[in-house]
Amino acid sequence: MNGITLTLRTLHRGERRLAHHLVTVAERHRTEHEVHHVATDLARWSREHMRRLAEACAEHGVKLGDPPEHSSDGVLATLREKASEAVVHRPEPGLLLLRDLRELHVAAAENSLHWEMLAQAAQASKDSGLLALASSCHPQTLRQMRWTNTMIKHLAPQILTSL
Numbered sequence: 001m002n003g004i005t006l007t008l009r010t011l012h013r014g015e016r017r018l019a020h021h022l023v024t025v026a027e028r029h030r031t032e033h034e035v036h037h038v039a040t041d042l043a044r045w046s047r048e049h050m051r052r053l054a055e056a057c058a059e060h061g062v063k064l065g066d067p068p069e070h071s072s073d074g075v076l077a078t079l080r081e082k083a084s085e086a087v088v089h090r091p092e093p094g095l096l097l098l099r100d101l102r103e104l105h106v107a108a109a110e111n112s113l114h115w116e117m118l119a120q121a122a123q124a125s126k127d128s129g130l131l132a133l134a135s136s137c138h139p140q141t142l143r144q145m146r147w148t149n150t151m152i153k154h155l156a157p158q159i160l161t162s163l
Contacts, residue, residue, distance in 0.1 A: 004121050004130070005062050011114040012053040012064055018107045018144070019046035025100045032097065038147060039104075045140045046111075056133055094159035098152065105148035112141045 022043035029035045057064055115138035122130035 004118070004125065004127075005060065007114055007118045007121060008053060008057050008060065008062055009064065011111065011118060012050055012057065014107065014111045014114060015046045015049040015053065018104070018111060019043045019050065021100075021104060021107060022046065025104060028100065029093070029097055035097065035151065042144050042147065045144065049137045049140070052133055052137065056130060059129065094155070094162070098156060098159055101148050101152050101155070105145060105152065108141055108144040108148060112138065112145060115141055 020043075022039045026036045026039035026043065029039075054064060115134050119131060119134035119138065122128075122134060
């Protein structure tokens with residue numbers, strides 16, 4: 001296994017985790033409409049990154065593990081939705097939202113670093129396909145980071161001063 005292979009696998013796993021976490025946050029904070037809708041849209045970007053990374057992995061002979069089973073996602077999604085509705089007017093949901101946004105930001109930042117490493121390795125090895133992939137996907141990851149950062153800046157003063 002070489003460094004590019006390792007980076008492709010790590011990035012695929014990171015995008016999968018980020019997509020899953022974005023969907024979880026969207027469901028958990030369904031009553032926060034902007035969070036719900038934007039997180040859902042951003043999860044689509046990460047799923048598209050996963051698809052494109054899987055294609056790149058196949059072209060480079062990298063075998064990815066099977067995707068995780070999601071047999072109980074429907075039940076869990078319903079529970080998260082009902083919980084978000086039940087606690088909408090308590091201060092704790094705000095703290096939970098800040099924590100979720102922070103975790104999303106850190107996950108997107110980690111992916112951003114891996115996209116940058118992939119781009120640098122692709123450039124050094126003159127792999128135009130991987131460079132095009134990184135150049136296409138990395139800006140969306142940066143956008144995911146900007147959104148979480150903006151939301152934290154906007155919500156933190158309200159939430160933290162109202163406790």
